[in-house]
Amino acid sequence: MSEQLIIFDTTLRDGEQSPGASMTRDEKLRIARQLERLKVDVIEAGFAASSNGDFESVKTIADHIKDSTICSLARANERDIARSAEALKGANRARIHTFIATSPLHMEKKLGMTPEQVLEQAKRSVRFARNLVGDIEFSAEDGYRSELGFLARVVEAVIKEGATTINIPDTVGYAIPELYGNFIKTLREMVPNSDQAIWSVHCHNDLGMAVANSLAGVKIGGARQVECTINGLGERAGNCSLEEVVMAVKTRRDYFGLDVNIDTSQIVPASRMVSQTTGFVVQPNKAVVGANAFAHASGIHQDGVLKARDTYEIMRAEDVGWSANKIVLGKLSGRNAFKQRLKELGIEMESEGEVNTAFAKFKELADRKSEIFDEDILALVSDESVTAAKEQYGLVSLAQHSETGERPRAKVVFTVDGKEFTGEADGNGPVDASLKAIEQHVNSGAELLLYSVNAITTGSTESQGEVTVRLQHSGRVVNGVGADPDIVVASAKAYLSALNKLHSKVERVAAQL
Ligand code: KIV
Ligand code: ZN
Numbered sequence: 001m002s003e004q005l006i007i008f009d010t011t012l013r014d015g016e017q018s019p020g021a022s023m024t025r026d027e028k029l030r031i032a033r034q035l036e037r038l039k040v041d042v043i044e045a046g047f048a049a050s051s052n053g054d055f056e057s058v059k060t061i062a063d064h065i066k067d068s069t070i071c072s073l074a075r076a077n078e079r080d081i082a083r084s085a086e087a088l089k090g091a092n093r094a095r096i097h098t099f100i101a102t103s104p105l106h107m108e109k110k111l112g113m114t115p116e117q118v119l120e121q122a123k124r125s126v127r128f129a130r131n132l133v134g135d136i137e138f139s140a141e142d143g144y145r146s147e148l149g150f151l152a153r154v155v156e157a158v159i160k161e162g163a164t165t166i167n168i169p170d171t172v173g174y175a176i177p178e179l180y181g182n183f184i185k186t187l188r189e190m191v192p193n194s195d196q197a198i199w200s201v202h203c204h205n206d207l208g209m210a211v212a213n214s215l216a217g218v219k220i221g222g223a224r225q226v227e228c229t230i231n232g233l234g235e236r237a238g239n240c241s242l243e244e245v246v247m248a249v250k251t252r253r254d255y256f257g258l259d260v261n262i263d264t265s266q267i268v269p270a271s272r273m274v275s276q277t278t279g280f281v282v283q284p285n286k287a288v289v290g291a292n293a294f295a296h297a298s299g300i301h302q303d304g305v306l307k308a309r310d311t312y313e314i315m316r317a318e319d320v321g322w323s324a325n326k327i328v329l330g331k332l333s334g335r336n337a338f339k340q341r342l343k344e345l346g347i348e349m350e351s352e353g354e355v356n357t358a359f360a361k362f363k364e365l366a367d368r369k370s371e372i373f374d375e376d377i378l379a380l381v382s383d384e385s386v387t388a389a390k391e392q393y394g395l396v397s398l399a400q401h402s403e404t405g406e407r408p409r410a411k412v413v414f415t416v417d418g419k420e421f422t423g424e425a426d427g428n429g430p431v432d433a434s435l436k437a438i439e440q441h442v443n444s445g446a447e448l449l450l451y452s453v454n455a456i457t458t459g460s461t462e463s464q465g466e467v468t469v470r471l472q473h474s475g476r477v478v479n480g481v482g483a484d485p486d487i488v489v490a491s492a493k494a495y496l497s498a499l500n501k502l503h504s505k506v507e508r509v510a511a512q513l
Pocket of ligand 1: 014099139140141142167169170171172202204
């Protein structure tokens with residue numbers, strides 16, 4: 001029998017630490033349901049002690065998700081660990097993930113602790129956690145820049161205290177594949193009880209090598225758990241990408257000789273959901289989930305693929321869920337068909353009222369766009385006017401005029417706490433004019449950090465435009481997303497969505513270390 005590689009997804013914890021990627025509890029639950037459909041072994045649902053909002057998110061996910069192990073991060077102290085255990089009470093399988101930094105730099109400058117103090121705190125914490133939950137992961141933060149002899153002492157000690165998984169992160173993305181693989185290998189050889197725990201890798205992507213480093217940790221180092229995120233989401237340059245690591249292990253099973261539980265047909269839907277929820281757009285040439293990942297432009301390639309697919313394709317698009325991109329509904333589809341498709345996509349509406357609003361939006365869209373794809377439905381239900389937990393800002397209507405040689409002008413009607421306002425402005429282009437028209441009344445003082453527009457589905461100018469707007473104000477960064485066949489309207493929706501997040505009272509503070 002071949003060995004299993006455990007897939008530990010940390011999109012909802014480490015991924016959420018990206019500026020602007022913070023999510024509400026309901027958004028996290030929706031993604032957790034998709035991760036369960038994807039069959040990830042472990043879902044790191046958050047960092048329960050970091051805020052009440054994150055505690056509630058971990059608790060909700062632990063109460064609802066039954067097929068994956070649910071994990072909460074905790075610093076190596078009793079308060080954090082007890083809070084994690086409390087949030088995880090409803091889980092079928094719970095894991096506490098406790099960590100402390102072990103590199104000389106982090107111990108001295110960040111923690112102000114001696115190595116002996118760190119060792120004692122690590123032991124105490126794992127002992128305490130082990131009395132609350134049976135499945136304990138210990139991480140040596142900045143492990144790769146730690147001194148091997150000291151790290152081996154810490155790891156041996158925490159395994160004796162009951163740690164069942166040992167994770168050696170490359171916290172700052174400094175590693176090189178061969179060196180990281182050998183680091184894990186040597187460490188395992190130095191720790192006398194290393195066979196009593198599963199070894200795990202957790203790599204950041206600062207030098208673009210997170211996936212390669214993780215795979216080297218598996219192949220050379222013997223790790224049997226990989227920590228990763230959907231789309232490689234994460235702080236700075238991100239984390240190891242789940243879809244890349246999983247498809248590498250599956251496609252090159254001849255080399256790795258390992259199995260993964262993942263239902264790969266759920267990869268693209270998961271990627272779409274995370275990107276739509278966080279506003280982090282997937283680059284078109286991104287491996288596995290980028291829009292061009294399976295597109296062949298050159299004549300020689302197209303000819304080859306038509307003659308024999310494996311001339312230029314090492315994976316099948318449908319195996320990673322691209323076939324989910326199919327026409328599902330149209331203008332004549334009824335409410336029941338719509339409801340059924342929502343169910344198949346794993347979307348649970350809070351009330352019949354929400355289904356009615358979503359259905360009305362769907363009909364509006366179907367009037368303007370003949371083919372409705374799964375991606376359109378996902379965008380539609382993410383629209384705040386459908387899910388709206390009483391959002392502050394909402395779009396009512398938009399009119400704009402642009403003509404060659406003339407300065408574009410826009411008139412936007414929008415609501416603020418239910419009251420209607422009209423703004424009119426001109427600008428460099430229709431989008432600029434529309435956002436200025438909104439700002440005329442709102443005066444948010446926010447700085448626009450990013451504006452991007454993408455087609456939701458490929459292959460037709462009929463596609464909806466999906467706009468992402470990133471705003472920064474008073475140290476907070478948020479992403480707003482809006483979709484519409486008219487990209488000026490999508491831009492106004494995205495802008496209002498970002499303003500809603502900036503001013504939201506719903507807790508969406510990302511768990512931060
Ligand atoms: O990158 C890191 O070191 C982490 C740990 C907390 C596991 O995210
Ligand atoms: Zn990390």
